[in-house]
Amino acid sequence: MSPELIALTMFGTTMLLLLTGQRVFGAIGCVGAGMVLLLYGTGGIEIPFSAAFKLFNWFPMLTLPLFIYMGYVLSEAGIAEDLYKMLHVWFGRVRGGLAVGTIFLMVIISAMNGLSVAGMAIGATIALPEMLRRGYDKVLITGVVQGGSSLGILVPPSIVMVLYGMIARQPVSQLWLAGVIPGLMMAAMFVIYVLIRAKVNPSLAPVVSDEELNMPFSEKLALLRAGIIPFLIFFAMTGLFIMGVTSLVESSAVGATAATLAAIFKGRFSWSMMHEIARKTLGVSSMFLWLILAALAFGAVFDGIGAVRAIENLFINRWELSPWQVIIMMQISFVVMGMFLDDTAMLVIVAPLYIPLVKTLDLGLGSGNTNLIWFGVLYTMTCQIAYITPPFGYNLFLMRSMAPKEITLPDIYRSIWPFVLMMTFSIALVMLFPQIALWLPEAVRN
Template identity: 75%
Template sequence: MSYELIALLMFATMALLLVTGQRVFAAIGFVAAGAALLLYGNGAIELPYNQVFKLFNWYAMLTLPMFIYMGYILAESGIAEDLYKMMHVWFGRLPGGLAVGTILVMVIISAMNGLSVAGMAIGATIALPEMIRRGYDKVLISGVVQGGSSLGILIPPSVVLVLYGMIARQPVSKLWFAGLMPGLLMAAMFIAYIMIRAKLNPKLAPPVPPEELNLSFAEKLALARAGIIPFLIFFFMTGLFVFGYTSLVESSAVGATCATLAAMAKGRFSWKLIRETSMKTLSVSCMFLWLILAALAFGAVFDGLGAVKAIENLFIGQWQLSPWMIIIMMQLSFLLLGMFLDDTAMLVIVAPLYIPLVASLDLGFDNQLIWYGVLYTITCQIAYITPPFGYNLFLMRSLAPREITLPDIYRSIWPFAAMMALTIVLLMFFPQIALWLPEQLNVRG
């Protein structure tokens, strides 16, 4: 049996296990261990097992539980709710002001959390009911929440980019700053779209009554305090990291500590909060660890077969595809996989194949794997929010108020998916949108 056929059989077996409902890490790990035993004999059992030591030698792994803990404890401390009240007053006079404020809140939450799910949960439970009560169009605002939640995977500290950095062996610091400008660019596109639509059709986003916005200076000052805590957390966590005072792991510890102090300052710190937050953090962190371990084991066997070279020869040697055609094919495959898998599962399944292939292509600029990490995260999020099986669509339906139906959610997402696709096109034509900032900043990894 040829190596190409063995590689195809490995992927087919993994796909079959996933269709039967097996956990992603179990399916990938089983195929890796089984293929190693069948190909190399009993001694090969050490091949996937040795990946455990490789995983635990990655110092950056310590950042995962820190960032996840920080996100959960901030959600419980009520900071997001205070932020939304502040944005409600500050941006209420603008066309579509509440929707604009929702996007800005999600940018801030992304900078403190790193997970898109947290942004969606906050938007669906806090912002959506308020905007529906004020007569906002339900299709528009459900798109706002889904589009805004996608910013969590790009703006530092993105947990997905941390995982990509570990698997692709790229500096997480560079990936973070590569994702920052595209993330802010998407946020600016979303805000411009909301304001233009609200200006053209005020019925979609009725203005906030002036009496609600005419507050005294003392009241506005009290609301402004809601933005101080997020700013301080972001400064101490990311600012110290940028200026070289802390490493990546130290920065994550600073963020987790600041989040705990914020909960104390708001009087919501308790042992019950710590216990619940710690249990959630442990659950999510262990899931990520198992996924990375399975990906490393699968990649070790896959590389041993020489399958990456075989695929490279097929695309470039036999089919004579250009490097950009190969990149586009990869992105289309992510859109297809996103109908059935989440972004982390997609990464660990295709990383052994795609990452070495991207590194071998001649795209005409340096830091290709850094650039591709940003491209991957945006493409996966498009897959995540587009019908018919986008995971976030059903998550949104479970979190949103009863007035918003699944057809409303399906209709709402297309303008935001189009703006995300436009961001990808811009990144392909102008890679420096992602690469300029990490090239300018000299940070510790």
């Protein structure tokens, strides 16, 4: 059996198992272990076992439960709710200001937890009811919350980038820095879109009444205190890490500790809350751990049979695709897979093929490691599209379960397309101008 046929069999079998409803880590791990037994016999089982065991030597794995824990604490402690109240007052007089404030809220929440789930939950349960009550168009604001919450996987500290960094063996700090400018650029596009829509059609986003905003300036300044805690947490975690004061693991511990102290300081700490947060953190962390174990096992078998080199020969030599055509083809495959799989499943399925191939492509970016940093940003941005596109977009299901009853499923589907187009345009810009992603990591490194 040729390496190409083996690769096709492995991917085809994996997709078939996923379509039957099997868990992602079970399908991937089963195919990897089964194929090595079929090819090499019982002695070959050492190949996936040895690869998976490397996981226990990867100290960045320790950051995952700490970042996840921090995100849940910030959500449960009501810190995001206080932030929204502040943004409501300060942006209320701008037409579309509450929607703009919600985007800023999503960016701040993203910079504190690294997940889209927390931003989605806060936006759907806090921001949406408030904007609906004030007469905002439900389709517009539903898209704002879905698009804004997806920034959680791009703005540091991004947990998706931590996973990518571990699988691609790239510094997480460089990936985080590479995501800053694309993330802020995308947020700026969302803000401009909302302001233009509100200007063209004022009925979509009415101005908040004077009665609601009529308060002394001293009280408005007092509301700014709601932004102090998030800033301190972000600085203590990400700022110290970028400055080289703390390591990645130490940074995650600092963030988790700071979030806990913030909950205590605000008088919202309780053992029942901690029990629930610990239960959720353990569940999500265990899921990530099994996925990475399965991906490593699958990748070791895939690489061991020479499939990566065979696929590279097929793309570059037989089909005579240029390096950029290969990248475009990869991005299209991510978009298609993203309609049916979540970001982690996509990564662990295609990482054995895409990551080694990207490293060898001559993209004019410098070293192969630079290729992988840039490609990590592209992958993460494509995951944002996957989060909000039918039929199985993760954020679509979350929005449907948490949004007020006035917002229907057709409203949710209609709301996402302007944001999908803006995300696609952002990806095109990063592909055309790679320095959008690479300038900041290079500047900090130098």
